[in-house]
Amino acid sequence: xxxxxxxxxxxxxxxxxxxxxxxxxxxxxxxxxxxxxxxxxxxxxxxxxxxxxxxxxxxxxxxxxxxxxxxxxxxxxxxxxxxxxxxxxxxxxxxxxxxxxxxxxxxxxxxxxxxxxxxxxxxxxxxxxxxxxxxxxxxxxxxxxxxxxxxxxxxxxxxxxxxxxxxxxxxxxxxxxxxxxxxxxxxxxxxxxxxxxxxxxxxxxxxxxxxxxxxxxxxxxxxxxxxxxxxxxxxxxxxxxxxxxxxxxxxxxxxxxxxxxxxxxxxxxxxxxxxxxxxxxxxxxxxxxxxxxxxxxxxxxxxxxxxxxxxxxxxxxxxxxxxxxxxxxxxxxxxxxxxxxxxxxxxxxxxxxxxxxxxxxxxxxxxxxxxxxxxxxxxxxxxxxxxxxxxxxxxxxxxxxxxxxxxxxxxxxxxxxxxxxxxxxxxxxxxxxxxxxxxxxxxxxxxxxxxxxxxxxxxxxxxxxxxxxxxxxxxxxxxxxxxxxxxxxxxxxxxxxxxxxxxxxxxxxxxxxxxxxxxxxxxxxxxxxxxxxxxxxxxxxxxxxxxxxxxxxxxxxxxxxxxxxxxxxxxxxxxxxxxxxxxxxxxxxxxxxxxxxxxxxxxxxxxx
Ligand code: F6R
Numbered sequence: 223x224x225x226x227x228x229x230x231x232x233x234x235x236x237x238x239x240x241x242x243x244x245x246x247x248x249x250x251x252x253x254x255x256x257x258x259x260x261x262x263x264x265x266x267x268x269x270x271x272x273x274x275x276x277x278x279x280x281x282x283x284x285x286x287x288x289x290x291x292x293x294x295x296x297x298x299x300x301x302x303x304x305x306x307x308x309x310x311x312x313x314x315x316x317x318x319x320x321x322x323x324x325x326x327x328x329x330x331x332x333x334x335x336x337x338x339x340x341x342x343x344x345x346x347x348x349x350x351x352x353x354x355x356x357x358x359x360x361x362x363x364x365x366x367x368x369x370x371x372x373x374x375x376x377x378x379x380x381x382x383x384x385x386x387x388x389x390x391x392x393x394x395x396x397x398x399x400x401x402x403x404x405x406x407x408x409x410x411x412x413x414x415x416x417x418x419x420x421x422x423x424x425x426x427x428x429x430x431x432x433x434x435x436x437x438x439x440x441x442x443x444x445x446x447x448x449x450x451x452x453x454x455x456x457x458x459x460x461x462x463x464x465x466x467x468x469x470x471x472x473x474x475x476x477x478x479x480x481x482x483x484x485x486x487x488x489x490x491x492x493x494x495x496x497x498x499x500x501x502x503x504x505x506x507x508x509x510x511x512x513x514x515x516x517x518x519x520x521x522x523x524x525x526x527x528x529x530x531x532x533x534x535x536x537x538x539x540x541x542x543x544x545x546x547x548x549x550x551x552x553x554x555x556x557x558x559x560x561x562x563x564x565x566x567x568x569x570x571x572x573x574x575x576x577x578x579x580x581x582x583x584x585x586x587x588x589x590x591x592x593x594x595x596x597x598x599x600x601x602x603x604x605x606x607x608x609x610x611x612x613x614x615x616x617x618x619x620x621x622x623x624x625x626x627x628x629x630x631x632x633x634x635x636x637x638x639x640x641x642x643x644x645x646x647x648x649x650x651x652x653x654x655x656x657x658x659x660x661x662x663x664x665x666x667x668x669x670x671x672x673x674x675x676x677x678x679x680x681x682x683x684x685x686x687x688x689x690x691x692x693x694x695x696x697x698x699x700x701x702x703x704x705x706x707x708x709x710x711x712x713x714x715x716x717x718x719x720x721x722x723x724x725x726x727x728x729x730x731x732x733x734x735x736x737x738x739x740x741x742x743x744x745x746x747x748x749x750x751x752x753x754x755x756x757x758x759x760x761x762x763x764x765x766x767x768x769x770x771x772x773x774x775x776x777x778x779x780x781x782x783x784x785x786x787x788x789x790x791x792x793x794x795x796x797x798x799x800x801x802x803x804x805x806x807x808x809x810x811x812x813x814x815x816x817x818x819x820x821x822x823x824x825x826x827x828x829x830x
Pocket of ligand 1: 521522571
């Protein structure tokens with residue numbers, strides 16, 4: 223989603239802002255812009271397309287100033303064109319925005335009636351127009367900024383500038399995240415994401431919902447929504463700029479896929495004490511014996527992690543589990559059962575629908591648990607309990623190591639609940655933990671054989687459609703495999719429960735449709751093999767992914783097979799995620815797709 227960077231200090235803001243935008247490129251965007259202020263006035267540059275296009279424009283027409291705002295736009299209202307790119311300037315005011323102003327049409331109408339002429343199709347411009355209009359009536363910019371905020375419905379993170387105040391940034395936040403940072407050089411920074419500030423700001427503060435701030439190099443003033451001045455506590459920011467380094471890999475996605483063995487090890491050593499053979503979750507303030515059901519809610523890949531976990535929880539802890547896609551949950555007025563826990567899974571901790579769903583569950587009496595990768599995120603701040611996934615910053619837009627971290631953490635959580643509710647003995651816990659610990663090495667073995675996926679991708683890359691099928695926990699994995707394939711390679715792909723194939727999708731099968739069969743060596747292997755044969759009988763182009771032994775001994779009709787190290791069925795969804803990631807990575811690579819920033823996608827989906 224849109225990225226925001228702001229700076230005020232003594233240095234030239236332009237290169238700093240551009241560097242900040244480059245760091246936010248991973249969030250997904252389609253145009254970029256920058257506005258800077260100096261004593262001689264305001265200068266703006268905006269371009270459609272990548273930040274590199276903006277950089278080139280600035281090389282031809284340099285602009286300088288010691289304060290500035292910059293933005294990468296992911297189009298919501300209005301096409302991705304230069305005139306819709308932020309900052310939106312009206313008179314002496316320029317403004318950047320992340321989020322959606324839901325009542326923008328009414329505000330726009332009001333401004334048009336007052337004589338404003340709009341230059342863009344965006345919802346954002348109503349704010350610049352409104353501020354300009356109030357200032358034209360003699361209201362100070364600071365006052366107008368504060369007056370405007372309660373009029374805005376929807377979500378926003380905003381940074382604004384006024385030409386008469388070349389050392390001041392105006393910042394506000396509701397719904398969309400915004401961090402304010404500073405350092406010993408008396409520089410102020412703002413960002414929609416702390417990565418923009420990494421290595422620059424040493425101290426930071428995440429604005430709470432409704433808060434706003436007026437930032438100058440010498441003073442930073444913070445206000446509550448009712449305009450009362452507030453004191454905030456800055457936290458030390460220890461994210462280094464090095465996380466933007468691909469470390470020799472061609473793409474962040476490939477680097478992050480390769481980090482997975484370490485992510486698994488780190489997760490288990492954090493949540494499991496080998497000496498006492500016990501699982502512990504300090505951030506969880508809930509007693510697992512007191513709940514009668516669990517609801518899990520998430521979006522996209524995180525939802526598929528929830529789907530896998532729902533199988534684990536019901537089988538191992540015997541707690542009824544309901545799962546839901548956040549955008550559905552939040553609006554269908556779900557009944558929140560008494561004594562229930564509600565688990566919200568999110569890499570970013572900022573996904574608008576998941577956050578709204580969490581707030582709904584909390585309001586209706588559930589104990590809310592945020593399982594998030596960003597510990598400073600809004601979900602982490604608002605949930606009753608927080609469980610961290612330890613994937614580290616994920617830059618590739620398509621989630622890989624965050625998914626594996628979610629699954630590993632959820633697997634440990636299941637063992638913790640099973641132990642607490644006595645549905646697992648300590649021997650059984652130790653046994654399953656032993657298999658869980660083995661996945662790091664097995665994942666490494668899959669990575670060591672990545673050339674197989676590279677070759678297989680050459681055979682699959684021309685497909686127009688693909689089906690991914692699996693049973694049990696391989697069904698959510700089939701969904702995840704299909705999602706990875708479509709988002710990276712733009713090949714139409716669908717995940718199905720293997721047993722559902724005959725109920726419709728088998729009509730799609732012909733020799734042009736690869737069918738990826740995810741069939742670990744578990745109790746359901748023979749059932750999946752039968753489904754495989756049914757598609758083979760209809761000339762299906764089958765790719766079997768199974769254990770080395772199963773693959774070696776399988777004499778059915780497969781076009782290709784992929785052998786994965788033998789593993790316990792409990793941990794199979796974690797291990798089998800990796801071949802699916804590699805397959806979609808290489809198909810996308812051979813197709814020349816933009817792997818780290820697939821078209822139309824955003825990393826942190828902060829609008830609904
Ligand atoms: C797919 C992907 C998305 C996210 C989804 C939820 O590769 O990354 O489907 O999983 O947008 O995001 P989070 O986990 O940040 O809530």
